[in-house]
Amino acid sequence: MARKRELIDLSQPLDPNHISLWKTMPQFTCCPIATIANDTFSMHTISMGTHTGTHIDAPCHFTPGGQSIDQIPLDVLHGPALVVDLTHKRAKELITWKEDLSPYASQMHPGVIVLLHTGWPRYWAKSPVYFDHPFVDPPAATEILNRGVLVLGMDIPSPDETGQPGHPFHQIFLGAGGCLVENMTNLDKLGGMKPPMVHLAPINIVRSDGAPVRAVAWDESGSQ
Template sequence: MNIVDLSHPLDPERMSIPPGLPQFTSCPIATVPKDGFSMHTVSFGSHTGTHVDAPSHFIADGKTIDQIPLTALVGPALVLDFTHKGPKEVITWVDIVQSPHAEKIEAGIILLFQTGWSKHWATTGGIYWDHPYLSADVAEQLIARGVCVIGVDCASPDKSVLAPPWVFPFHHSFLSRGGFIVENLTLREVQGPKVMVNLLPINLVGCDGAPVRGIAWK
């Protein structure tokens, strides 16, 4: 079985984190030469690196990370290729239904949007935040078809907003209907339209998001 890593490394020297949000740190507090063992303190925001958005990220009474069913984030996934989309270009429902393998969108499938934007992770100049994004109506269409988990290989399924006003229509629509969102995936090594994935987050009780070590296999 060939296992593919779908997550960016948590590396304080190479990360894309929006301005003003907590930076990732990993600091040694004990070393083997000095103390006989090694230990670090680790600090990060709940939406650092490759991570899951729980409904409570935007919905006041929405499920938190620890309330997400394990079965929701493990199973068959369909990869849709939108690498032809350019910076800040919208992906519409028409684009989706006209894309190859769209007929495989069905209830229970985990839908992954491959934009190719993960190649800009940790680059300078801010291009990582200029990714393609999903139109808000896509959320309702997917939920209506029984798709409750989507993942993107970029910062957000919405247009990234780095300063007020904060507007995230896809998040609000999808999370309010009980969906879950996985962000900052790497999908470059995923072969074929349909794979098995495990996108389980750290079990942070009461939290609105948590990092993922995502994997895919066939």
């Protein structure tokens, strides 16, 4: 009998009472409109921005004419992952290609999904420090793209410095047709997998610039 595959959840839970949202983002609500006691069934309404919680940025988030969520091929969002250890980075510290990412360059190839592991989820829904995260030097976007990588995930809310105008990393990466996955978690649990496989399928929202994702990972070498 084949051994059951263990899946690791890389997504933050969506809980209105336990969530990190930048001040310009719409609030997340999940409200009951029917209950089993009163209506014989349960139903809720959900209100949220397309970039709430663990989510994917589609190219059209910043690029006119770029792919929307429903136009991204699913196979782009499924594959082996390369986890980059950046847990030594401090608040608002710059992540650079030369010092931090280039040691992993030989492992960056087309089809590989690169995941930036900073350990920042420890501040999720607990401290405003969550938005003082390390951020990525914009030229690194070009270096990653030049190696054929089209999906970059991270356990921080943005590769750009939150609250600063321009979003240069977004502009470069999404402008080249790449996708960004933000607010991930549990990347520390992927260290022993060689390599971890990840699946990042978003909700299929037509013409949307972003969508929530239930990101999962597993150890392909451990499956039968």
